[in-house]
Amino acid sequence: MIDAVIAREGGYSNHPADRGGETRWGITKGVARQHGYQGAMRLLPREQAVDIYTRIYWLRPRLDDVAKRAPALAAELFDIAVNMGAGIAIGFLQRALNALNRGGRDYGDIAVDRVIGPKTLAALEYFLSHRGQKAESVLLRAVDSLQGARYISLAESRPANEAFLYGWLAHRTRP
Incomplete structure (x- = not known):
């Protein structure tokens, strides 16, 4: 990575x-x-x-702990951490886990505190073990969506960032 x-x-x-x-x-x-x-x-x-x-x-930021459970997700979070900061990357993960917990039926909402702790890891483990084979790719797509939305917002709020938007988005495109 x-x-x-x-x-x-x-x-x-x-x-x-x-x-x-x-x-x-x-x-x-x-x-x-x-x-x-x-x-x-x-x-x-x-x-x-x-x-x-x-x-x-x-x-x-404990992405090594995420990698033990979801290596592709950890790699993407690493990339986001490098580009936007670890707190933002972890916040994306926490927001996605909260949005995907089926209204709290699977696990309770976790604090979006931008820190990987026991509750974030427990929610991640539950999500991965109970949502089937595609769980990691679905979570990865949710995180990617948050990342893309942030890039667009950065370009909209500061026109000079438009110089970087294409590159930011291009290297994150998945087949």
Whole structure:
């Protein structure tokens, strides 16, 4: 997953419309600085980017726990976390689980607190084990829908984001 993100994000970038400013391997200058890198962004080592992706966007939000239950979903949540932040990715998961609980008949609504904890994992486990073979793909589609809607909203609210909308949507298209 990390290799795919790095390949997609490419090397160094400093697009004038990107509020993130300078990036390398998809890591913004601000994130790099928060995690100890003080050098020129053009020179951020790939290994340091991999370490940041692993610690901040995979392990800290507990996507490894999601991957044990739903690997494709965890990969998508990772991608969203990298692009929008882990809290938003987890919030999408929690909102989708709540919307798919059949009015609370399957499991009670969980707090959309943007944290993967025992209640989120229990709801995920119940959903996957009780909704059949397509459960993970249905949940993945719900999360993708929330992601797409957010991208459209970002482009509508800030016209400069239109420069990125096609790319945001293009690499998420599933066959």
